[in-house]
Amino acid sequence: LKYSFLSIVxxxxxxxxxxxxxxxxxxxxxxxxxxxxGGGGHGLATAYYLAKEHGLRNIAVLEKGWLGxxxxxxxxxxxxxxxxxxxxxxxxxxxxxxxxGLEQDFNFNAMVSQRGVLNLCHTDAQRDAFAxxxxxxxxxxxxxxxxxxxxxxxxxxxxxxDNARFxxxxxxxxxxxxxxxxxxxxxxxxxxxDMRGVDVxxxxxxxxxTVEKGRVVGVETSRGSIRCKKLALAAAGHSSEVAAMAxxxxxxxxxxxxxxxxxxLKPFIDGVVTFGAGHFYISQSDKGGxxxxxxxxxxxxxxxxxxxxxxxxxxxGGIAMIPALSRIRLLRSWxxxxxMSMDGSPIIDKTSVNGLYLNAGWCxxxxxxxxxxxxxxxxxxxxxxxHATAAAYRLDRFRRGYMIDEKxxxxxPNLH
Amino acid sequence: MxxxxxxxxxxxxxxxxxxxxxxxxxxxxxDPSSMEQWYDYVYLRDNPRGDYxxxxxxxxxxxxWIVLTRNTATHDVKSSVPARDYQK
Numbered sequence: 001l002k003y004s005f006l007s008i009v010x011x012x013x014x015x016x017x018x019x020x021x022x023x024x025x026x027x028x029x030x031x032x033x034x035x036x037x038g039g040g041g042h043g044l045a046t047a048y049y050l051a052k053e054h055g056l057r058n059i060a061v062l063e064k065g066w067l068g069x070x071x072x073x074x075x076x077x078x079x080x081x082x083x084x085x086x087x088x089x090x091x092x093x094x095x096x097x098x099x100x101g102l103e104q105d106f107n108f109n110a111m112v113s114q115r116g117v118l119n120l121c122h123t124d125a126q127r128d129a130f131a132x133x134x135x136x137x138x139x140x141x142x143x144x145x146x147x148x149x150x151x152x153x154x155x156x157x158x159x160x161x162d163n164a165r166f167x168x169x170x171x172x173x174x175x176x177x178x179x180x181x182x183x184x185x186x187x188x189x190x191x192x193x194d195m196r197g198v199d200v201x202x203x204x205x206x207x208x209x210t211v212e213k214g215r216v217v218g219v220e221t222s223r224g225s226i227r228c229k230k231l232a233l234a235a236a237g238h239s240s241e242v243a244a245m246a247x248x249x250x251x252x253x254x255x256x257x258x259x260x261x262x263x264x265l266k267p268f269i270d271g272v273v274t275f276g277a278g279h280f281y282i283s284q285s286d287k288g289g290x291x292x293x294x295x296x297x298x299x300x301x302x303x304x305x306x307x308x309x310x311x312x313x314x315x316x317g318g319i320a321m322i323p324a325l326s327r328i329r330l331l332r333s334w335x336x337x338x339x340m341s342m343d344g345s346p347i348i349d350k351t352s353v354n355g356l357y358l359n360a361g362w363c364x365x366x367x368x369x370x371x372x373x374x375x376x377x378x379x380x381x382x383x384x385x386x387h388a389t390a391a392a393y394r395l396d397r398f399r400r401g402y403m404i405d406e407k408x409x410x411x412x413p414n415l416h
Numbered sequence: 417m418x419x420x421x422x423x424x425x426x427x428x429x430x431x432x433x434x435x436x437x438x439x440x441x442x443x444x445x446x447d448p449s450s451m452e453q454w455y456d457y458v459y460l461r462d463n464p465r466g467d468y469x470x471x472x473x474x475x476x477x478x479x480x481w482i483v484l485t486r487n488t489a490t491h492d493v494k495s496s497v498p499a500r501d502y503q504k
Contacts, residue, residue, distance in 0.1 A: 238465075240463035250461070250463070253436065253437075299434040302465040303491055398455065411458050
C-alpha cells in the first residue's frame with residue numbers, strides 16, 4: 001500500500017517533492033514473450049490481466065505518446081451493460097462485474113460510481129423497443145427497469161416532458177450503470193501491470209511489424225527493434241494503420257467523435273441520462289462540470305478535432321431535453337479518433353498472421369468495455385482460444401455473415 | 417471545414433452528407449465464386465491516414481454526388497469532382 005493518510009501528511013512536510021512514481025520508465029528490452037501495441041485502457045488492462053490471471057511476466061506495452069493520452073483520457077466516462085444481442089450483452093455484463101470489483105482488485109481509486117444510466121424514450125414504438133431490450137438484458141441477468149413518464153419526472157423534474165416534437169414518454173433505467181474516473185483506470189492498470197513486472201514503455205511508436213514465414217517475430221519502433229513471440233494490437237483509432245504493417249486490411253474506418261464539458265455547477269444531474277430522439281448523453285463530473293457528447297462528425301478523420309456544426313447539433317439535442325442547459329457556458333470540447341467497425345461491434349480475435357492478435361473496432365463504446373476487453377484479450381493471448389463471453393467477436397464474422405449489428409444500420413461505420 | 421462543390425462553389429460542411437470510401441469497386445457479378453470480392457467491397461477498408469477519396473452528397477444544396485479528395489489527418493481538401501467524372 002503506497003498511499004495512506006500518513007503518507008500524505010509525511011509528503012506534505014517535504015513539499016510533495018518525494019513521491020515515488022507509480023510505475024517505472026524502463027528502457028525497452030530486445031526480446032519479450034508478448035508485446036502489446038497501445039498503452040491505452042485496453043492495452044494496459046490486457047497487460048494487467050495477462051500478468052495477474054495468467055502469471056505471465058515478460059510483457060511490454062508500447063505507447064507512442066504518454067499513458068492516457070488517447071481515448072482512455074478523452075471520453076464521457078460512462079459504464080453500462082444495456083445491450084440487447086446475445087453476442088454482446090454477456091460481455092458487457094462481465095465488464096460491469098469487473099468494474100464493480102475493480103478498485104479492490106487493482107487497489108486504486110477509480111471513483112466507480114453506479115449512479116444509474118437512464119435512456120429516455122419519446123414514442124410508443126421506442127418504448128416497445130426499450131421493453132424488448134430491457135427483457136433481453138434481464139434474460140442475461142442484468143438489471144433493467146422500464147419507467148413511465150411520471151417515474152422519470154420524479155427523478156428529473158426539469159426535463160422538457162411536453163416538447164412538441166419529442167415529448168418524454170418514459171425511459172429504460174439500469175441502476176448499476178454509471179461513471180468512472182477515466183484517467184484513474186489507465187493509471188490503476190498501468191501501476192498494477194508494472195508492479196507485476198510488465199514494462200510499460202512510453203514515447204515508443206511502432207513503425208513496422210516483422211513477419212517471417214507467416215509468423216510475427218518482432219516490431220520496429222522509434223526506440224529500436226523489439227523481438228516478440230506474440231504481438232497484440234490494441235491501437236484503437238489507429239488499428240488500420242498498425243494492422244496494415246502486417247499486411248492486414250480491416251473492416252474498420254476511423255472517425256472523429258467530440259465530447260464536451262461545461263463550466264462547473266452545483267449538483268444538477270445525479271445520474272447519466274441519454275436523449276432518445278437525438279444522440280445526446282449527459283452526466284455531471286465530481287468537479288461539477290456537465291460532461292456530454294453526441295454523434296460522430298460523420299467523416300473519416302485521424303485529426304483529433306471536430307467541427308462546429310456538430311457542436312451545435314449536440315447542444316441543440318441537449319437543450320431539447322433540458323431547456324435549462326441553454327444558459328450554461330461550454331467550457332471546452334475535444335475530439336478523439338474512433339475505430340468504427342462495420343457492424344458497430346468490436347473484434348477480439350486472432351488474425352491470419354500467426355502470433356498476431358487483434359483488439360479493435362470499439363466504435364465509441366470502448367471505455368465501458370475496458371476491463372472485459374483486457375480480461376478476454378489476455379485470455380485469448382495466453383491460451384490461444386477465445387474467452388466464452390467474447391467468442392462472438394470474431395474477425396471473420398463479416399465474411400461468414402454473422403454480424404452483431406446492435407443498431408441495425410448495416411455496413412455503414414459512420415452511422416453506428 | 418469548407419467543402420468546394422464543383423457545382424456551387426465553396427460551401428460549409430453541414431450542407432454535405434458523407435457516404436464514405438470511393439475506392440472500393442463493386443464486383444461485376446453475383447457468381448458465388450466472387451464472394452471474396454464482395455466481402456472486400458462491402459466490409460474491408462484501406463482507411464488511410466492521408467489523402468482519401470470519398471463520396472459526398474451535397475444534400476443541403478444542389479443534391480449532386482461528388483467525390484472529394486481530402487486529407488484525413490489535416491482535413492485539407494485537395495480536389496472535388498462530380499462523381500460521374502471520378503476515375504477509380
